[in-house]
Ligand code: SF4
């Protein structure tokens with residue numbers, strides 16, 4: 230080692246210069262969750278189970294989303310609709326339990342593509358953080374949209390899908 234290398238001073242000064250330079254540079258990180266980055270309207274975030282125009286749950290517990298899910302993150306229990314529950318559930322069969330394990334989910338969107346009832350969509354909402362594994366199993370209380378707080382997924386639907394939904398003579402849309 231040369232004399233300068235032996236006393237380490239140039240290396241120490243070089244390190245300080247680099248640190249000071251970074252103090253004045255624009256940070257590439259943000260103070261999440263106080264600040265949030267804007268994400269695309271078709272960004273694949275937290276799922277929503279949609280209601281129809283009358284407020285009834287669209288999901289008919291057919292299980293296609295669970296079959297399509299490569300992470301095996303979706304589980305559900307189907308139940309039959311009782312008389313008088315027409316306002317709650319759109320079809321004769323509904324999901325009495327519907328759960329997504331968010332720790333398994335890879336946000337691929339295949340559940341959304343598989344659903345024939347337009348019941349499940351991924352949204353631009355960022356998944357909240359938590360401390361225990363159980364809190365990441367989202368049930369209907371977190372997934373089904375509130376009647377008075379609808380979640381707009383129109384940006385995720387292609388014009389062809391929107392046009393298809395207008396055809397009320399199709400049983401799919403009734
Ligand atoms: S987004 Fe993909 S991984 Fe997540 S629940 Fe849907 S199908 Fe499964």
Ligand code: SF4
Nearest residue numbers: 288289291292294344
């Ligand atoms: S979300 Fe769609 S695909 Fe999944 S069970 Fe309900 S209706 Fe079937």
